[in-house]
Amino acid sequence: MxxxxxxxxxxxxxxxxxxxxxxxxxxxxxxxxxxxxxxxxxxxxxxxxxxxxxxxxxxxxxxxxxxxxxxxxxxxxxxxxxxxxxxxxxxxxxxxxxxxxxxxxxxxxxxxxxxxxxxxxxxxxxxxxxxxxxxAAAVGAGLDITKPDGNMIIDIGGGTADIAVISLGGIVVSKSIKVAGDKFDEAIIKYMRKAHNLLIGERTAEELKMEIGTASPRPKPITMDCRGRDLITGLPKNITVSSEEMLEALREPVNAISDAVHSVLEKTPPELASDISARGIVMTGGGSLLHGLNRMLEKRTGIPTYVAEDAISCxxxxxxxxxxxxxxxxxxxxxxxxx
Missing domain, CATH: 3.30.420.40 (ATPase, nucleotide binding domain)
Structure with a gap:
């Protein structure tokens, strides 16, 4: 005690x-x-x-x-x-x-x-x-938010993605969207049903996301065995899924996060935008660990994007x-x- x-x-x-x-x-x-x-x-x-x-x-x-x-x-x-x-x-x-x-x-x-x-x-x-x-995410990631400089943080949890520009200890511009880890899992379940007539559960979808999920093409595609229920025969079925399929499955939720980041940058005052351009964007939360997500956002915004150390605990x-x-x-x- x-x-x-x-x-x-x-x-x-x-x-x-x-x-x-x-x-x-x-x-x-x-x-x-x-x-x-x-x-x-x-x-x-x-x-x-x-x-x-x-x-x-x-x-x-x-x-x-x-x-x-x-x-x-x-x-x-x-x-x-x-x-x-x-x-x-x-x-x-x-x-x-x-x-x-x-x-x-x-x-x-x-x-x-x-x-x-x-x-x-x-x-x-x-x-x-x-x-x-x-x-909280910015403080936990080690950013000094008390100074009059612009810091951009993207916190992707299970239920929401919070994107914010912070300066002088307060939020200047922010957007919170209900697209995050859970929506990644839902997108994978939907894709498996549509592409393979295979019904999988939340835990299997999460395993696929963590093992082979990706937001930008991997240099070398990888695969994983996946077990579920065949929707045609009603019997258990085992198939092999590739990371390229996961890229396709996750395209919609990943694009929604990318659009939200773009919209926050559009509303950011120019002085703070130049700070962010120089310092980069910091990502936190379990959802930020999706393979290639930081590279995809970097390509879309032209701003260096980093995943914070120990992102889940930030x-x-x-x-x-x-x-x-x-x-x-x-x-x-x-x-x-x-x-």
């Missing part, structure tokens, strides 16, 4: 939840999945154990992903999931409720922000603050680093709720 007055940062993602504890670093990284007994409403497992049940549960058990497109789609299940992770990292018996900073996509509404705060407080959090994902790290300035945040625009 951690000491009194624990301060924690939570990256509440569509695909996974990361928890950062001040003085400890990232202490938890688990999938945002909850398995529930439909008859009793009881939570059976949360995180990695629940993820194993996706698409494999009997009738009375349902594995739910309570966040969709970066926002809460199932309030009660999100609250139960948060409670589980807070208890797991801070201990179930606490004298003082932990101060929590939690990050949200840049495009969320006031109602969606309120839902995140309420769920966190109900789950056992104390004073709760919100930070926008691009700011938002959680940045949220945690913001804990150092929690006294400033208490007076700032961050939403909070007192108990």
């Amino acid at each position: 951690f000491g009194l007055g624990t301060e924690i940062g939570i990256d509440l993602g569509t695909a996974s939840v990361l928890v950062f504890i001040k003085g400890k670093g990232i202490v938890l990284q688990e999938p945002s999945v909850v398995a529930i007994d439909r008859d009793t409403g009881r939570v059976l497992s949360v995180g990695s154990e629940a993820r194993k049940m996706l698409g494999r549960t009997p009738g009375n058990i349902v594995a739910i992903r309570p966040l969709k497109d970066g926002v809460i789609s199932d309030y009660e299940v999100t609250e139960k999931m948060l409670r589980h992770f807070i208890n797991k990292t801070c201990g179930p018996r606490r004298f003082i409720k932990p101060k929590i900073i939690i990050c949200v996509p840049s495009g969320v509404t006031e109602v969606e922000k309120r839902a995140v705060i309420d769920a966190t407080v109900e789950a056992g959090g104390g004073k709760t603050f919100l930070i926008e994902e691009p700011i 938002v959680a790290k940045g949220t945690g680093m913001s804990l150092e300035h929690i006294d400033v945040l208490e007076k700032s625009m961050m939403t909070q709720r007192r108990r």
Whole structure:
């Protein structure tokens, strides 16, 4: 159990939840999945154990992903999931409720922000603050956002891609689109159905994306065996899929992200645009690890594009680093709720 007055940062993602504890670093990284007994409403497992049940549960058990497109789609299940992770990292018996900073996509509404705060407080959090994902991602990627220079960040998570130009600690121009890792998986499922009459599940699609998925042509095509259900015979079937097919499958969501980056650059003030041109664009989040995505964006924009080191943890790290300035945040625009 951690000491009194624990301060924690939570990256509440569509695909996974990361928890950062001040003085400890990232202490938890688990999938945002909850398995529930439909008859009793009881939570059976949360995180990695629940993820194993996706698409494999009997009738009375349902594995739910309570966040969709970066926002809460199932309030009660999100609250139960948060409670589980807070208890797991801070201990179930606490004298003082932990101060929590939690990050949200840049495009969320006031109602969606309120839902995140309420769920966190109900789950056992104390004073709760919100930070926008691009700011947290930029801080976690090691960018100095306090200076009057333009920094461009592209954070591609599971549910949303957040593109923002940051200067003097604030967002100057931003766009949040609901195209990210989950849409990559959906595009692969759709392609396999159309091109091969093969029905595959989310986990298989994710494996294809991670192993052979690509956003620009690979120097040497690679292949992977894929198993699913033949839609014509209804029987299990095994086929070999190539990275060239994945390039075709992912074209639509990748182009949507590329168009969003282009539209943010079009609205960027010229002084900041010249800074970005000199410094380059930084990519964070699990979706940024899609092979060749940075090269494809570099080709489209003409600006050097880099994937941050430890891209998946950048938002959680940045949220945690913001804990150092929690006294400033208490007076700032961050939403909070007192108990």
